Every structure is written in C-alpha cells, then in structure tokens.
Amino acid sequence: MRRLLALPLLLLAAASAFGEPGEPPVRLAIFGLVHDHVGGFLPSLAGRSEVRLVGIVEPDTALAARYRDRFHLDPRMFFPTLDALIAAKGKIDAVATFTSTYDHRRVVETCAPLGVDVMMEKPMAVSLADAQAIADAAQRGKIQVVVNYETTWYPSNHEAYDLLNRRHAIGEIRKIVVHDGHQGPAAIGCSPDFLKWLTDPVLDGGGALMDFGCYGADLATWLMGGQRPTSVVAVTQHLQPLVYPKVDDEATVVITYPGAQAILQASWNWPFGRKDMELYGRTGSILVPDRNSVKVHAGSGPEETLDAPALQGPDADEISYLAAVVRGEIRPGGLSSVETNLVVDEILDAARESARTGRRIDLPPQQGE
DSSP states (O other), X not given: OOOOXXXXXXXXXXXXXXXXXXXXXXXXXXXXXXXXXXXXXXXXXXXXXXXXXXXXXXXXXXXXXXXXXXHTOOGGXXXXXXXXXXXXXXXXXXXXXXXXXXXXXXXXXXXXXXXXXXXXXXXXXXXHHHHHHHXXXXXXXXXXXXXXXGGGGOHHHHHHHIIIIISOXXXXXXXXXXXXXXSOXXXXXXXXXHHHHHTOTTTTSSSHHHHHHHHHHHHHHHHTTTOOOSEEEEEEEOSSTTTXXXXXXEEEEEEEETTEEEEEEEEXXXXXXXXXXEEEESXXXXXXXXXXXXXXXXXXXXXXXXXXXXOOGGGSSHHHXXXXXXXXXXXXXXXXXXXXXXXXHHHHHHHHHHHHHTSOEEOOOXXXX
C-alpha cells in the first residue's frame, strides 16, 4: 500500500490546469472512492501540468464527504454519476477508476460510448469473461484502457527486463519467482470501505490470489513477451479464517511455459510488505529486491548490484503515462495493456479453478499458436 498523505487539495484543480504551451491539460475524473489507492493518487495530482481534475464520481455521500474533508476538496467536485458530472463540467477525456474490481467492467462499458479513456487499478477484471467484455467495449468505443500496477513504475523491473530480453545477460529464461503481499489488509489498516469488497469473493474475485497474484502474472507475461502459458497449478489456504472467512489469504501459483516456469507467491501473511522478484536463466540470475536496484550474477563472475536508471517521460508514473495515452502520444503496452492483462486474467481464472479442484489446468492453445 502507498503511504496516504492528507494534503490540502482545495486548489488542486487550479494547480493542475496549466499544460505545456499550446497543450491543454487532460480533463480527468475520478470514478469511485472505495479503493484506498485513491488516497495516494489524489495528492499526486497536485501541481501536475498535464492533467486537470474536473470531478469525482461517488454515489456514497458519506464516503464522498470523508474524502472531501480529508483532502479539503471543493464540495462542487463531487457527483453521484458520470452523467451528472459531464452535465455540470462538460466533456472529460479520461477517468481514473477506484471502484471494486467487479465494477471495472461497468465503468468501461459506461465510458466507452462516450469516448472516455479509462485507467483502472489492478487487476483488470474479476474474471476472464469480464476482461474480454472490457476489451470488447473498449474496441467498440475506440477508447484506450490502462491497467495500473504499482510495480509498473519500478525502475528495477524495467532494468531487469532490459537485462533479460535486450542484453541477454543471463541467457534464456528458465524460472521466474515473484513474491508479493504484506501482513494482510486488516493488519495494515485498510479502510472499512476497501475491506468490504477486497474480502468479498464476488467483488474482488478472491483474496490474496487476486490481490497479489495479479502482480506476478502481469510481470511474468511481460517478461515472457506476452506468451500464454501451457498450464497453471495453484494452492490456496485460509491461514487467518477468522479475519478472512470468505477468501483465501495465502496462494502459490505455478505457471508452466515451453522451456520455462513461473512461481507466484501471493500472501496476506508475510511479516512485512514485499514486491520483489527473482529471474534465473541458463547462465545466470537477476534478483530484483526493491524498486531501485537489481543484483546480477552472470556466468562464473561475482554478483554485481546495479542502480536502475530512473524512468523518464511517459513511463515515469501512471499520471504521465495516462496523459500520453489520452493525447495519442503512445498506446498502452506491456504491463499496462489490455492484451497483457487478458492473459493475466486467464492465468488467475485457471489458478482459482486449480485451487478449487486440486488439478492442473491445461490452457488450450489459441488459434495461430
């Protein structure tokens, strides 16, 4: 979880209203406030020239009031529906979505006919069926969809990708191991509004498997060049049944590719928060212990620690990326793309089914594979 900053944002819209000369700011709306990541997103908008926050859609008036008071926002920024926001504020260019995962499909299907691009928090959908519906709606409406993962903006992950796929520093990939999670959403103090849907098997699609397994599935799919796996095996557990009675809190997923394997360890039981990764090739390894560094062990030489270069331009963070997408400067790709995240949801669907049945799930090849 990001550290939540209670900053005064009464003048946020004005501070964000000025883009580069001749380049108007992207008119952005926030859709939903039940995802706690919005508490980190709101302060990050302050002073940004490429975007202007024009309104917030949240039908729960009590929740809207809490965010209004916490961030000192103008009450006129809040609306019960997107239609009401547009009627008052005029056209918007994009929405940043902080609803439940289940509601991502509804948001995209609402925005697509209006030509409004959508950025959502990970994962893209609660199921492959909903993910495909999102992709279809986006295509019909000719809009762009961006799936936002915190790990997309880690310089270390991009350095690892470059070392593996461009510089071929460790030879052909053989194993990917990804660790993600924390002590659990209740233990780290997630809000009641967030916990209510995050621990609901319908609204979130599962527990730790969905919440943190999606990170590893996203990274593995990206590192493997978008390749679909051949099979998925998963085990889930309820180590805290009194705290999370309806969803798993521990998950291990083994993803098989021709010639390689990925292991995802997603947990609400780590003694500390972690988002780290290990890559093993035929001739060496790349360890990614944090967001800014990598450790490379190539051949018989010593392990070397490298500082990852800072990400620049549209890749610097989610706001820069979304603004570039809306302006047509780039198309969503890699970790953020619909194409990658269709594979992610296929993996998560298979993992849930494997955990339910105790069987390996073989993925049928798509036409052309």
